[in-house]
Amino acid sequence: MLSARITTELLELGASTVYEGSGLDCWVDPGLRPVWRGARLAGPAFTVRAAPGDNLAVQLGVRAAPAGSVLVVDGAGERVGYWGEILTEIAVQRGLAGLVIDGTVRDVDEIERTGFPVFSRGVAMRHAAKRDRGELGGVLDLAGRRVRPGDVVVADTDGVAVVPHEQLDAVLAGARTRAEKERTRIATIRSGVIPETTAEEGY
Numbered sequence: 218m219l220s221a222r223i224t225t226e227l228l229e230l231g232a233s234t235v236y237e238g239s240g241l242d243c244w245v246d247p248g249l250r251p252v253w254r255g256a257r258l259a260g261p262a263f264t265v266r267a268a269p270g271d272n273l274a275v276q277l278g279v280r281a282a283p284a285g286s287v288l289v290v291d292g293a294g295e296r297v298g299y300w301g302e303i304l305t306e307i308a309v310q311r312g313l314a315g316l317v318i319d320g321t322v323r324d325v326d327e328i329e330r331t332g333f334p335v336f337s338r339g340v341a342m343r344h345a346a347k348r349d350r351g352e353l354g355g356v357l358d359l360a361g362r363r364v365r366p367g368d369v370v371v372a373d374t375d376g377v378a379v380v381p382h383e384q385l386d387a388v389l390a391g392a393r394t395r396a397e398k399e400r401t402r403i404a405t406i407r408s409g410v411i412p413e414t415t416a417e418e419g420y
């Protein structure tokens with residue numbers, strides 16, 4: 218569980234700034250998008266590997282994940298309703314921070330009404346089987362990005378970033394520096410001064 222202060226700071230910095238400030242290749246496949254406008258989340262990953270087209274592992278994961286954690290599900294990009302209104306209601310009751318799934322979800326109007334943040338590869342109503350227990354708490358290959366339990370997930374309109382948990386302090390420091398430089402640069406621009414290009418220096 219992250220402290221409320223760190224969670225708030227990560228949400229304010231945002232996924233792109235956390236990624237840029239990290240200097241790491243920690244972006245996740247941009248095909249994973251918020252299912253409702255304004256969805257955002259930050260928290261440690263609770264990992265779930267679901268069998269393709271089967272959501273029993275997800276049903277187990279939503280009951281096992283600790284409060285404050287982000288359910289991160291490898292659904293192999295399969296187009297079934299891995300997640301919906303009922304699972305969202307359970308997740309809200311249990312105090313989970315959100316869901317990131319390489320797969321699709323359904324009941325999106327109802328999900329939005331709860332305010333529970335969900336990032337998925339899209340929306341599909343097709344029934345998910347409920348037979349295979351999959352794996353909870355393993356290391357995932359989430360659409361090409363390695364995610365370990367406890368790695369820190371930050372997601373917003375720009376997409377999803379995953380920070381290796383042992384590097385969180387350094388990443389936060391880098392992201393703060395980045396955000397400060399951006400603020401200064403924007404203030405300069407708003408004062409009417411167009412700064413030099415950043416081709417070499419970056420910002």
Ligand SMILES: O=C([O-])CC(=O)C(=O)O
Nearest residue numbers: 298299300301302303304
């Ligand atoms: O039925 C399912 O497994 C997924 C779903 O639509 C819900 O949670 O409401």
Ligand SMILES: [Mg+2]
Nearest residue numbers: 301302303324
């Ligand atoms: Mg449903």
